[in-house]
Amino acid sequence: MKPLNGIKVIDLTHMLAGPYAGMVIADLGAEVVKVEPLAPGEMTRGLLQSDPNYSFKDFGAYFLTLNRNKKSVSLDLKSEKGLNIFHDLVKSADVVLNNFSAGVVKKLKIDFDSLKSINPRIITCSITGFGETGPHSSRPAYDQIVQAYSGGMSVTGPDATTPTRAGIPIGDLGSGLYSVIGILSALLSREQTNKGQHIDMSLLDVQISLLTYMATMQTLSSIDPEPIGNAHFVHVPYNSFTTQNGFVVIAVITDAFWEALLDVVNVDSLRDSKFSKSVDRLKNQEFIEAELNKILSTKPSEFWIQALNDAKVPCGPINTFSQALSDEQVIHRNMVVEVEHPDGGTVKMPGNPVKLSYTNEDSYTPPPHLGVNTREILRDWAGYDENKIQSLINENIVQSVD
Secondary structure, three states: OOOOOOOEEEEOOOOOHHHHHHHHHHHOOOEEEEEEOOOOOOHHHHOOOOOOOOEEOOEEHHHHHHOOOEEEEEEOOOOHHHHHHHHHHHOOOOEEEEOOOOOHHHHHOOOHHHHHOOOOOOEEEEEEOOOOOOOOOOOOOOHHHHHHHOOHHHHOOOOOOOOOOOOOOHHHHHHHHHHHHHHHHHHHHHHHHOOOOEEEEEHHHHHHHHOHHHHHHHHHHOOOOOOOOOOOOOOOOEEEEEOOOOEEEEEOOOHHHHHHHHHHHOOHHHOOHHHOOHHHHHHOHHHHHHHHHHHHOOOOHHHHHHHHHHOOOOEEEOOOHHHHHOOHHHHHOOOEEEEEOOOOOEEEEEOOOOOOOOOOOOOOOOOOOOOOOHHHHHHHOOOOOHHHHHHHHHOOOEEOOO
């Protein structure tokens, strides 16, 4: 059993932020139905589709990962009959999720005001770059744009001359996760009010929220923070270091950790009492890090990680993806799962990090071929009989893979 069993979600999304939100909800047990345009379907199907390294049986890595546990209906939403079908599906749905540009849902007549007249309990969530209100609401935006616009890139990278985006698309992924939070909040609220509501989710809003305490530091001081690479603005040593065969990170946030670190590295020059307190180590950061790099470079990462762990000093290797995905802790937590392809074979991908103690089923269905569930969903959600469904297929209002 999964915690969201019985919740029905219509997923109109494409690319990353929206599909990721739908994936999380589907992993948690909701019945998530991708309502896609007629062939070739939503645009993410084509990403990396033919790449020799990053595809499997005509499904690219994007689509494989983001659309597991989902179903697919293919219909012409821009036609009058297609819109009527969509409205019939909404009558049975709990949530409609989209990441169209601002204004598109109203133009298509699938906005909250239109849908709540059909289903007063419907919850809608729209993910846009700048939100649905404000002077820039009509501007397009993607992950890197909001990373830059929010100030996040100004504190990322080695120095102020090299603003750098985060290695993972945190703008898109953060917005997907906040959308899930919003949807779950609206579902809980509906239990109390019996009313649905609309969620206006902005990539920029999420990025500003993720600035957290650093934004408050700026408002208090009027000083813009600058990038400091992998270091910390308070704690020393708190950085990445070179070993004989790679890199490790060490995070000394207390004086007790410092003393434990000294016992591991055994560097006489660092045992000076002027380094014993955190505030003094910060003043001598360059010297301390240089001395640590000297000693750490003499032995492999594995040696130092074992020694530091034995001494209870917070540390970790800087893994490649292949190292991280084969790590014993990652494997033990079922964070690499094998998901079937609808045409046979399996693909390994990240698992579900939400580990519940009771509703803890952890299962995955293949990402769907376009329209493979059209007949099923029109029958079970909209109540259409086979003759009506076949007629719609013949008129090319919907498509089905039989």
